[in-house]
Amino acid sequence: MAKIELLEKYAKLVVEVGVNVQKDQLVVVNASTETREFVRLIVKAAYNAGAKRVTVQWSDAYVSRYGYDGMSIETLEEIPEYTIQKSQYFIDQGGCVISIASPITGVNEGVDSLKMQKAGIAHMKAFKFVSDYVMGNGTQWSVIAAPNKVWAKKVFPDLEENDAYEALWDAILKASRVTETNDPIKEWANHNERLLSHNAILNGYQFESLHFTNDLGTDLIVELVNNHVWAGGGEHSEKGTYFNPNIPTEENFTMPYKLGVNGKVVATKPLDYQGNLIEDFWFEFKDGKVVNYGAKKNKETLKRLLEFDEGSTYLGEVALLSHDSPISNSGILFLNTLFDENASCHLALGRAYPMNLKGGTKMTEKELADAGSNQSMVHSDFMFGSADMQIEGTQKDGTKVRIFKDGDFVI
Ligand code: ZN
Numbered sequence: 001m002a003k004i005e006l007l008e009k010y011a012k013l014v015v016e017v018g019v020n021v022q023k024d025q026l027v028v029v030n031a032s033t034e035t036r037e038f039v040r041l042i043v044k045a046a047y048n049a050g051a052k053r054v055t056v057q058w059s060d061a062y063v064s065r066y067g068y069d070g071m072s073i074e075t076l077e078e079i080p081e082y083t084i085q086k087s088q089y090f091i092d093q094g095g096c097v098i099s100i101a102s103p104i105t106g107v108n109e110g111v112d113s114l115k116m117q118k119a120g121i122a123h124m125k126a127f128k129f130v131s132d133y134v135m136g137n138g139t140q141w142s143v144i145a146a147p148n149k150v151w152a153k154k155v156f157p158d159l160e161e162n163d164a165y166e167a168l169w170d171a172i173l174k175a176s177r178v179t180e181t182n183d184p185i186k187e188w189a190n191h192n193e194r195l196l197s198h199n200a201i202l203n204g205y206q207f208e209s210l211h212f213t214n215d216l217g218t219d220l221i222v223e224l225v226n227n228h229v230w231a232g233g234g235e236h237s238e239k240g241t242y243f244n245p246n247i248p249t250e251e252n253f254t255m256p257y258k259l260g261v262n263g264k265v266v267a268t269k270p271l272d273y274q275g276n277l278i279e280d281f282w283f284e285f286k287d288g289k290v291v292n293y294g295a296k297k298n299k300e301t302l303k304r305l306l307e308f309d310e311g312s313t314y315l316g317e318v319a320l321l322s323h324d325s326p327i328s329n330s331g332i333l334f335l336n337t338l339f340d341e342n343a344s345c346h347l348a349l350g351r352a353y354p355m356n357l358k359g360g361t362k363m364t365e366k367e368l369a370d371a372g373s374n375q376s377m378v379h380s381d382f383m384f385g386s387a388d389m390q391i392e393g394t395q396k397d398g399t400k401v402r403i404f405k406d407g408d409f410v411i
């Protein structure tokens with residue numbers, strides 16, 4: 001099969017399984033100029049699926065960088081009204097959103113961090129109505145990825161640029177369950193069924209706590225909030241359209257009780273934080289808070305993350321992933337959360353997702369906090385899963401249930 005046919009398969013998957021474009025629906029594609037050839041395939045596939053109009057919102061990491069350098073803080077904080085109106089138009093029209101991740105690693109190195117922060121906050125505030133709408137599943141949305149040469153060289157530093165680029169394409173396709181011989185749409189139906197059945201089983205148990213152990217030294221008890229909800233896999237939009245927020249996705253995740261984490265956890269993969277790789281690190285928790293930690297490399301960076309705010313020393317997410325998955329089996333560190341957090345059981349320091357609590361998306365911040373949900377400006381996932389991970393759940397009546405044996409679900 002020629003490469004182009006494989007990419008067409010991927011584009012069709014994104015359009016039909018990712019956002020599940022409906023007949024006569026508007027489609028918005030957020031993409032960087034690095035991915036223009038693939039974007040053309042997405043646009044074609046969207047029209048084939050019945051889209052009424054497809055609008056690509058181009059961005060360019062270098063243009064943005066020059067903007068940071070060349071504009072004053074005041075200008076960066078000024079959000080042109082027409083950009084807000086444009087987003088409002090897409091919402092009013094019920095458009096669905098495809099976002100293609102293709103990071104240019106390190107492009108903003110050396111930019112005045114105050115400028116970036118102020119611009120970021122202004123942007124976040126002005127477009128909060130969009131993120132609330134999208135994150136609240138007001139419409140179908142999907143985050144997917146396509147490579148660029150800069151990113152590829154970071155992932156495969158030993159390969160020549162073009163080879164690295166091809167290798168990253170192959171890795172992304174494999175991770176997204178697109179192969180020469182399969183029907184990825186069928187494959188995803190089965191995959192989703194598996195994820196949803198694990199959600200249903202785990203939700204049924206309503207475990208009070210999870211106990212993680214492995215030979216590396218992880219021995220951690222994570223209590224879960226009352227009325228927690230296990231999520232992962234496909235979701236329904238407000239109108240009832242089934243879609244997949246992330247391609248790939250492998251996780252079943254829920255909300256830890258902020259003050260109920262105790263023991264030690266040893267990370268099994270490096271963590272990229274603000275462009276620095278933290279390696280061979282561990283945390284000790286007491287009553288939810290990190291009370292001790294270490295790292296063989298970039299401990300200072302880890303300290304910065306932990307000291308970001310009060311919530312960054314507490315957990316906001318616990319996710320279970322089978323050790324046997326395409327991403328995990330590849331052994332590749334993608335340096336991008338969409339992939340790396342889907343390689344292994346993970347925890348996140350920082351903000352919890354309101355959707356992981358029954359009725360949580362309708363709660364105020366105070367109500368969420370009272371329920372034991374962690375709040376923070378950061379949400380940083382780190383991996384601690386392993387082939388010998390054992391997980392035992394404890395139910396409210398004290399009954400213990402084996403959830404993972406040797407890195408994989410047994411329920
Ligand atoms: Zn996660």
Ligand code: ZN
Binds near residue numbers: 317381
């Ligand atoms: Zn996360």
